[in-house]
Amino acid sequence: xxxxxxxxxxxxxxxxxxxxxxxxxxxxxxxxxxxxxxxxxxxxxxxxxxxxxxxxxxxxxxxxxxxxxxxxxxxxxxxxxxxxxxxxxxxxxxxxxxxxxxxxxxxxxxxxxxxxxxxxxxxxxxxxxxxxxxxxxxxxxxxxxxxxxxxxxxxxxxxxxxxxxxxxxxxxxxxxxxxxxxxxxxxxxxxxxxxxxxxxxxxxxxxxxxxxxxxxxxxxxxxxxxxxxxxxxxxxxxxxxxxxxxxxxxxxxxxxxxxxxxxxxxxxxxxxxxxxxxxxxxxxxxxxxxxxxxxxxxxxxxxxxxxxxxxxxxxxxxxxxxxxxxxxxxxxxxxxxxxxxxxxxxxxxxxxxxxxxxxxxxxxxxxxxxxxxxxxxxxxxxxxxxxxxxxxxxxxxxxxxxxxxxxxxxxxxxxxxxxxxxxxxxxxxxxxxxxxxxxxxxxxxxxxxxxxxxxxxxxxxxxxxxxxxxxxxxxxxxxxxxxxxxxxxxxxxxxxxxxxxxxxxxxxxxxxxxxxxxxxxxxxxxxxxxxxxxxxxxxxxxxxxxxxxxxxxxxxxxxxxxxxxxxxx
Numbered sequence: 008x009x010x011x012x013x014x015x016x017x018x019x020x021x022x023x024x025x026x027x028x029x030x031x032x033x034x035x036x037x038x039x040x041x042x043x044x045x046x047x048x049x050x051x052x053x054x055x056x057x058x059x060x061x062x063x064x065x066x067x068x069x070x071x072x073x074x075x076x077x078x079x080x081x082x083x084x085x086x087x088x089x090x091x092x093x094x095x096x097x098x099x100x101x102x103x104x105x106x107x108x109x110x111x112x113x114x115x116x117x118x119x120x121x122x123x124x125x126x127x128x129x130x131x132x133x134x135x136x137x138x139x140x141x142x143x144x145x146x147x148x149x150x151x152x153x154x155x156x157x158x159x160x161x162x163x164x165x166x167x168x169x170x171x172x173x174x175x176x177x178x179x180x181x182x183x184x185x186x187x188x189x190x191x192x193x194x195x196x197x198x199x200x201x202x203x204x205x206x207x208x209x210x211x212x213x214x215x216x217x218x219x220x221x222x223x224x225x226x227x228x229x230x231x232x233x234x235x236x237x238x239x240x241x242x243x244x245x246x247x248x249x250x251x252x253x254x255x256x257x258x259x260x261x262x263x264x265x266x267x268x269x270x271x272x273x274x275x276x277x278x279x280x281x282x283x284x285x286x287x288x289x290x291x292x293x294x295x296x297x298x299x300x301x302x303x304x305x306x307x308x309x310x311x312x313x314x315x316x317x318x319x320x321x322x323x324x325x326x327x328x329x330x331x332x333x334x335x336x337x338x339x340x341x342x343x344x345x346x347x348x349x350x351x352x353x354x355x356x357x358x359x360x361x362x363x364x365x366x367x368x369x370x371x372x373x374x375x376x377x378x379x380x381x382x383x384x385x386x387x388x389x390x391x392x393x394x395x396x397x398x399x400x401x402x403x404x405x406x407x408x409x410x411x412x413x414x415x416x417x418x419x420x421x422x423x424x425x426x427x428x429x430x431x432x433x434x435x436x437x438x439x440x441x442x443x444x445x446x447x448x449x450x451x452x453x454x455x456x457x458x459x460x461x462x463x464x465x466x467x468x469x470x471x472x473x474x475x476x477x478x479x480x481x482x483x484x485x486x487x488x489x490x491x492x493x494x495x496x497x498x499x500x501x502x503x504x505x506x507x508x509x510x511x512x513x514x515x516x517x518x519x520x521x522x523x524x525x526x527x528x529x530x531x532x533x534x535x536x537x538x539x540x541x542x543x544x545x546x547x548x549x550x551x552x553x554x555x556x557x558x559x560x561x562x563x564x565x566x567x568x569x570x571x572x573x574x575x576x
Contacts, residue, residue: 038185043071045535046191075426084460195514455493
């Protein structure tokens with residue numbers, strides 16, 4: 008009797024071990040770390056090419072910035088957007104073609120003329136909740152294993168044999184194996200942990216023969232092809248704003264978040280990065296609006312520069328600026344259902360300038376602290392603009408009409424997005440570095456996998472005291488007017504000696520200023536899809552990712568409706 012019981016128990020144990028043990032040892036064709044827009048696009052493409060795919064998201068929400076508040080799509084050139092990227096925006100239009108999805112506004116009252124022609128089959132503006140629903144529906148139709156809240160063990164969590172990744176481990180202990188890996192995070196954690204070369208900050212103009220990289224203290228640069236790039240003349244303080252705790256007294260010390268160092272020599276490089284913020288989804292509908300709240304740790308001193316910026320105006324508030332809303336320091340782009348995508352504008356706004364330098368290399372705990380500091384700063388800013396008596400009444404009257412949305416980001420306690428706008432973190436250094444010359448059409452990649460069409464763009468990097476003793480922001484670049492240009496396949500794969508089965512469609516190999524053109528969500532989706540196609544072909548060919556047949560890659564890209572060249576007409 009005991010022997011029969013032992014045999015039965017052993018048999019049951021073997022069944023359980025085979026069922027659960029083998030599941031842990033599953034080898035996926037492609038493992039994607041980061042369910043950003045690029046990661047979602049890559050996972051969908053892998054599924055469509057009949058590849059087993061695992062999509063790992065470190066948080067509890069997929070979509071990155073596309074579902075995190077960036078609803079005013081930075082398109083650049085619409086004709087350059089194809090494949091799954093265009094499919095997503097087509098699905099957005101289908102979503103809003105349904106009358107049931109217009110709760111707070113009549114469809115006919117919403118004008119999207121700023122971003123899209125009404126005759127198009129796509130829609131470029133959307134609510135975060137709409138983007139999330141569209142992504143989930145797209146994923147549901149595919150064969151994709153998706154796991155949430157799993158963060159890479161960054162110290163020792165990437166196992167390699169030679170130049171090939173064999174396994175990655177999460178902080179919580181799970182181990183995942185794949186033939187190919189894609190790092191689709193904004194931070195590039197998998198890339199860095201795999202020993203791939205990367206850089207952080209701004210290169211000097213000399214490094215790649217550029218004119219818009221490095222420190223930008225000149226007011227206006229005239230670039231090649233005679234495009235005009237507005238630097239610190241935009242998004243800066245009015246004039247003669249005093250930076251000291253006690254006005255006119257340098258010995259009293261500087262106000263918060265002002266560097267006590269020289270900004271550096273124009274055109275020289277540094278290790279600083281452009282500012283982050285939260286893209287806010289606001290509403291003025293009284294039944295859906297949550298008024299701005301004063302944070303518990305509110306410190307009025309953090310907004311002293313804002314007060315002084317209004318107070319030094321020589322004339323009416325309406326004459327303070329020559330572009331944009333003359334009253335409020337924001338870009339308040341209308342979204343459907345009486346909502347907005349609200350972004351940084353002017354000298355003191357939502358960008359928390361100079362407070363993110365440590366973020367790319369920081370530990371998870373340190374990053375969470377930086378995110379919390381950004382969140383508290385921005386919450387305090389909005390309350391200040393809406394209700395503080397030192398803010399002009401005209402400004403308060405405008406801002407206080409707005410607030411957070413009751414039906415957005417309902418998984419958070421405060422209905423604020425917790426997706427920080429990581430405009431730039433690590434950038435890979437591979438065998439091909441995209442530079443300003445690519446963006447201007449002076450050089451063209453011979454192995455294109457995508458087209459990018461947005462101008463070169465950088466937000467401010469630092470806040471300093473000029474030689475006259477007044478406050479200045481530095482780092483802003485806005486170079487517009489260039490046609491779409493090809494993106495190199497080599498710019499999304501590491502050097503073969505460093506890693507032979509990894510693709511990096513977000514932290515792409517590019518100079519700081521070229522990345523400012525490439526870092527747009529539609530382009531990330533395009534690059535994610537192209538990365539998945541390349542990974543699938545490498546598996547089929549049993550090849551290292553750097554050795555796949557480019558003609559075959561090009562053929563497959565076109566098959567899946569990627570845009571690789573722009574017709575001359």
